[in-house]
Amino acid sequence: MHQHDIAVVVGVGPGLGAALGRRFARAGFAVGLMARREEALRAIETEINDKGGRAAAIPVDAGDPAALAAAFVRVRSVLGAPTVLVYNAGAFVPGGILDLSPEALETSWRTCCYGAFLATREVLPAMRARGCGTILFTGAPASIHGIRDLYTLSVGKFGLRALAQVLAKECGPQGIHVAHIIIQGAIDNERTRGRFPHLTGAQRMAPEAIAEMYWQIHLQSPRAWTQELDLRPGDDPFMS
Amino acid sequence: MHQHDIAVVVGVGPGLGAALGRRFARAGFAVGLMARREEALRAIETEINDKGGRAAAIPVDAGDPAALAAAFVRVRSVLGAPTVLVYNAGAFVPGGILDLSPEALETSWRTCCYGAFLATREVLPAMRARGCGTILFTGAPASIHGIRDLYTLSVGKFGLRALAQVLAKECGPQGIHVAHIIIQGAIDNERTRGRFPHLTGAQRMAPEAIAEMYWQIHLQSPRAWTQELDLRPGDDPFMS
């Protein structure tokens, strides 16, 4: 029995992905949680279920078509057909063009962009049948500006943005909301605290605040839908 | 005594401006309503006050520096210092470049852009003293693409967007949130029903749905602020 609304978050680490899972669970959604690394996935699954929510963790490499298809079969059988898809997966290898392997570029593209295409194909038929649904993609600064030494991320995230724009045109008239959310700053977590130690607290973004906005975008009326927005810290150190 | 939060909406007609006034009044704000034409202004002022809210209508030409300064003196004495500024004023004359008068270009620029600069200068000192505040500007398709025969609107709205971006950089670190909201579709009202008769209901934007998003942007945490977003109808007839 699937009396819940169902949200799937692809790309769940301990930061934004977990906050997204919590936010939709708090609103009464059953949440499917997908990521390559099982550890963070199991922690958030347990946390949500312990609080009386309903979460199902499904380890999967989002860039692998067969594995991703199987993961969605599992979501549908365990939770039901998703009404919300959040694609938050990303991967990159930094480096100059002669230092990178061609495989690194392709792997990043598969995780950042191709997986979103595949995941969308999994959730669309049921959304169309219902005439509603929400599809949210996580962008980055590299979605709109090619960034030095980030070939992998820039190519993947530009592609994801293209996908969001074409999808919005196809899906909007069918009642399905597609939005691209560009996270412009450093999300507060252990990794960014190590990488950007000079940032003050106010210069780090809170995963919960970001997740709240995904939720608000989901709540938007089709009489005023957002296709793209940015999110950044108020005291934005990169906004020159 | 000013125990209310205070919002000022500059540019209040019967459509979006009125919905913005209503939305902030419903949240308990005292609202200052400014527009050139007094009629719509008085109707919405009466409506809000009749429902137990607190509204003050102040007729003013937003492009006239002395008049706008006087209007803000009035707001501050009647309601108090604004914590939210919504700049929704706009004006344009369509026409080819040789058909337009140079004065038409300047007048539109003054209403679309210069008035926002002036209004922001009026509200900023008190916002800075408090370390918080919200400034929301209404954009249009002409904010990001020059539109055929719309020299006046395009020049004014591009300028408003520039202003929003520079303001965000100056004001963000002071705790003041500046956002630019691009309304991409036809707002449902008598004028657009006449001008775009072929649009279906789902292709017209609801003023209340738009105003709700201005409110949500105001509620955002400074740990995840939006600088720019678009709003459009789900079934967007202009999204080719």
Next chain:
Amino acid sequence: MHQHDIAVVVGVGPGLGAALGRRFARAGFAVGLMARREEALRAIETEINDKGGRAAAIPVDAGDPAALAAAFVRVRSVLGAPTVLVYNAGAFVPGGILDLSPEALETSWRTCCYGAFLATREVLPAMRARGCGTILFTGAPASIHGIRDLYTLSVGKFGLRALAQVLAKECGPQGIHVAHIIIQGAIDNERTRGRFPHLTGAQRMAPEAIAEMYWQIHLQSPRAWTQELDLRPGDDPFMS
């Protein structure tokens, strides 16, 4: 008798404006040179005339409608109707929003944007009668990103870009080429050597190299016209 092609450059200092004047003069154009400050204007006028070219310097404040109209009357009577218009004028005052005077914003807008509108109106009737012509506007980084403390320049240059886009749509089908050229780096001159002393030679743009590209844009076939391009130094220190 006006057997020459005629180019007018509005905004002629010792750097790019002078190089533009020289480039079109070298190609056999009679050149009208306009600027507020007479000194640089007279120097380049003399230089071109001494080399056998034909230049007419006309001091004018480009943001002053009556003065600019008179300057174009003068150009037409002395040289003939321009076939090329280059609008290279700009002005700005840096400063925070509360430090600037509103007049400073308006004056900059008039010089950066309104003057281009006025100048275009002066040259268009003859261009339309001939079915050809070239209109080139000089943009800057502030044309596409609002820059901290540069309200004046950002609002003016965004407006100029809007104007270029609308003009291109109106004028293209009439055979008149409108292009917006975004100069992304520091042009090598005394002022920028003082302001950016850390830049190497290769990080400074050569006025002659920029002017050459304006000339190439003028030469483009209407079967492949550019509406917008950037120019920057190869070793671009600002390209992060």
Next chain:
Amino acid sequence: MHQHDIAVVVGVGPGLGAALGRRFARAGFAVGLMARREEALRAIETEINDKGGRAAAIPVDAGDPAALAAAFVRVRSVLGAPTVLVYNAGAFVPGGILDLSPEALETSWRTCCYGAFLATREVLPAMRARGCGTILFTGAPASIHGIRDLYTLSVGKFGLRALAQVLAKECGPQGIHVAHIIIQGAIDNERTRGRFPHLTGAQRMAPEAIAEMYWQIHLQSPRAWTQELDLRPGDDPFMS
């Protein structure tokens, strides 16, 4: 012996690719011509060689890493190390997201974007050793706006643009010019005459005029390099 400059054009059909080959050959370059379909390739190779130029046609699928690597080995042995790379290859399958196969998305991405990455890696070492070189990528309307039913092209072309931007940042300081040229209109050829029969001659772009601009971009001084520009017909039917 390789006393010629050498240009390689990847993506040579009877239209723009052939015009690019001719343009560089006319300037004295030895030209390597690559494309999947051999027929057009052989015709233009013969034409250039018959006119006294030096062309080598190398059939190859640009999205196939091993085949592309072999093709560049061949170019280097037959002609020498390229000083100019033009990446003009593209491929797409139109269709809604549920109608497309995932393979179609990946194949298009490989041809539009991945092949450019691979080709650049082939030419860069020699360009760096010399401290100069030119790399030109062909963009499309789908490079900057996701286009309805064109997932394949939009994802591929957005990715190519990202690649151009990151490359420009890495290669500029090494003296290597990377530019992205967005072809905004229909190139005049048999296919577009069939697909857009309503366009007038002036609304179709001339391959020779486009190729001329690639050549001019190659000639630019590093003191004023273009990173991105558009090309469109003067009477642009799509410029609304």
